[in-house]
Amino acid sequence: MTAMLEIRSLKTEVVTSEGRVTLIDDINLELAAGEVMGLVGESGSGKSVTGLSIMGLIDKPAQVTGGQVLFKGKDLRNLSEREIRSVRGNRIAMIFQDPMSTLNPVLRIDTQMMEVVHAHEKISKQAARERARDALGMVGIPSPEERLSAYPHQFSGGMRQRVAIAIALLMSPDLIIADEPTTALDVTIQAQILSIVQKLARDKGTALIWITHDLSVVAGLAEKVSVMYAGRIAEQGKTADLLRRPMHPYTNGLIASLPAHNQRGSRLKQISGTTPSVANMPKGCAFHPRCASATQLCLSPPQLEPVEGRLLRCFHPVMEGASS
Amino acid sequence: MSNRLEVRSVSKRFSRKCGLVERGAEFMGLKAPNPVVRALDDVSLTVAEGEVVGIVGESGCGKSTLGRVVAGLLQASEGTVLFRDKRLQDLPGEDAEAARLKVQMIFQDPSSSLNPRQRVREIIGAAPLHHGLTTARELDDYVSQQMARAGLDPSMASRFPHQFSGGQRQRIGIARALAVQPDMLICDESVAALDVSIQAQILNLFLDLRKQLDLTYIFISHDLSVVEHISDRVVVMYLGRVVEEATVEELFSHPNHPYTRALLQERPSLDPVQRSFSAIEGEIPSPLSPPSGCHFHPRCPLAMDRCRIERPELRTVGSRHKSACHLND
Known part of the structure; x- marks a missing residue:
């Protein structure tokens, strides 16, 4: 199977007159059609920047300074702004947290949805409206015909997120990048959204990058997972394998610290310290000041x-220690 | 064991106040009365001395309102709150104030609950100074003690909140609450905004403080695994009502109410098995116009005719286990 998306050593930096600060570096990903990849990390780990870098949505003073984003074999970084606009929203769509x-x-809603269709395709208003209605139906919005003429504030939070997903689906994209789309939602509503997305990826062969801080969301959804720490991929592999036997001390610590993996009422196993800020990265492995097995x-x-x-970025992988 | 706190049939309604003209129009039947949100609808709850009670539910279930009523930040529309079997209204002024002071609240978002223009020393020190728990001369030492207890470096007392990370800011909130020497803390989504690794640190701090200071907690959260970890007893709320309460072991092993069961089922787990997410249908109804009878019936797979009409009572279904569902009859 050829990869739909292949990212090689992607690097994004903030470039100012005072110097450069690296946001993400050496990001490598591969995704086939219909595949779901989870991109997991804590705040400041660079997971959202990765998503935006793939989409070419990085704004000054930050810029993508290295690497390739191969989408169906073509490097998106070499495209002109005009060319990338015909890809963005069309072949690759993005869903945001809010x-x-x-x-x-x-x-x-109908104005906004038809606008997307007309930006990429010359079809009649009627056809565009029908497509919008079908997309709303697909994400489980009841009576889509009437809801088309509603305003965003007339929807609940979960319904709004469904509308955002429906907009992403309008052009039947090959790839959807979803940045924490269920984080602000309630548990039961989150489950509804996850079930829609899961069905779509399966039925339509849409590849999906699911950015989240929540390992447990990824566990049931993604086949592959990349764990990011301080702007780099710490560990990447098959979800089942990686969660059962995390090898990077960071992933291992993260899983061990979940309440579900600890005895009720006992102290949780914690990773000491805090995530470093991008402006002040530790030398060498960025995790070493918090790592118990760090050496010279x-x-x-x-x-x-x-x-x-x-794939693993560590000199001292956790070999036998299962987290649970 | 005596009750640290008892909430007796408390209801809390919110509505917009009418102006004179509007009231006149309403009186003459020209205008419908303003809608009323029943944030709490006949809620009863007891918390024993030293107990940790978790309150779970989704948005709009009234869990935060309950916390605020208990903390005295909101007045209940109906019902009473008893502290150690005494109503605050019955106590003389000073005692009532002292009783209030013993219950402190820790909020979700440390950046909006800390004054950005005050230094940490003022944030933590203002209340104990006002209440005479320390003197101006000993204030610095007192604040240092409070900071150290919450895991903060006392040398940072003259910094501003924005100079701290999210986890540290939450520690400031905890130090501020503990500075007035409460014996009960109400934590309203206190770890929800934190990263997983930081969340574990703060939960550990809560567990340690409980042991050191014999604290009683009401722990409000939407996150079942957090509540399961920290609580002795769990109360599940839905749209302003308590639907189930039980000890933590009982609730997580034998959930009774269909809503609790659905919540537990849909809890994302780390079990790395590809699974299909199957969702409970429907939206959370608006508390402005909750469904009749049992609030959960439009989403309940087991709903019967009776559920649409009659409100189920919270009834004992096992040892220290209550549930409000008609299926138990």
Whole structure:
């Protein structure tokens, strides 16, 4: 199977007159059609920047300064702004955490949805409206015909997120990048959204990058997962394998600290310290100040290397220690 | 064991106040009365001395309103709140104030609950100074103690909140609450905004403080695994009503109410098995116009005719286990 999306050593930096600050570096991903990849990390780990870098949505002073984003074999970074606009929203769509940042509060849903269709395809108003209605139906919005003429504020939070997903689906994209789309939603509503997305990826062969801080969301949804820490991929592999036997001390610590993995009422196993800020990265492995197995070796940067069927960036992988 | 706190049939209604003209129009039948949100609808709850009670539910279930009523930030529309079997209204002024002071609240978002223009020393020190728990001369030492207890470096007392990370800011909120020497804390989504690794640190702090200071907690959260970890007893709320309450072991092993069961089922788990997400149908109804009878019936797979008409009572279904569902009859 050829990869639909292949990212090679992607690097994004903030470039100012005072110097450069690296936001993400050495990001490598591969995604086939219909495949779901989870991109997991805590705040400041660079997971959203990765999503935006793929979409070419990075704004100054930040810029993508290295690597390739191969979408169906073509490097998106070499495209002109005009060319990338015909891809963005059409072949690659994005869903954001807050649907109100996608939706215009003063326009009706149908206006906004038809605008997307007309930006990429010359079809009649009627056909565009029908497509919008079908997309709303697909994400489980009841009576889509009537809801088309509603305004965003007339929807609940979960429904708004469905509308945002429906907009992403309008052009039947090959790839959807979803940035924390269920984080602000309630548990039961989150489950509804996850079930829609899961069905879509399966039925339509849409590839999906699901950015989240929540490992448990990824567990049931994604086949592959990349764990990010401080702007780099710490560990990448098959979800089932990686969650059952995390090898990077960070992933291991993260899983061990979940309340579900600890005895009720006992102290949780915690990772000490806090995530470093991008302006003040530790030397070598960015995790070493918080890592229990750090040695002198960790002061030089580890590379992302294949270890037992996964990619790992660590000199001292957790070998037998299962987290649970 | 005595009750630290008892909430007796408390209801809380919110509505917009009418102006004179509107009231006149309403009186003459020209205008419908303003809609009323029943945030709490006949809620009863007891918390024993030293107990940790978790309150779970989705948005709009009234869990935060309940916390605020207990903390005295909101007045109940009906019903009473008893502290150690005494109503605050019955206590003389000073005692009532002292009783209030013993219950403190910790909020979800540390950046909006800390004054950005005050230094940490003022944030933590203002209340104990006002209430005479320390003197101006000993204030610095007192604040240092409070900071150290919450896991903050006392040398940072003259910094502003924005100079701290999210986890540290939450520690400031905890230090501020503990500075007035409460014996009960109400934590309203206190770890929801934090990263997983930081969340574990703060939960550990809560557990340690409970042991050190014999604290009683009401722990409000939408996150079942957090509540399961920290609580002795769990109360499940839906649209302003308590639908189930039980000890933590009982609730998580034998959930009774269909809503609780659905919540538990849909809890994302780390079990790395590809699974199909099957959702409970429907939206959470608006508390402005809750469904009749049992509030959960439009989404309940087991709903009967009776559920549409009659409100189920909270009834004992096992040892220290209550549930409000007609299926138990």
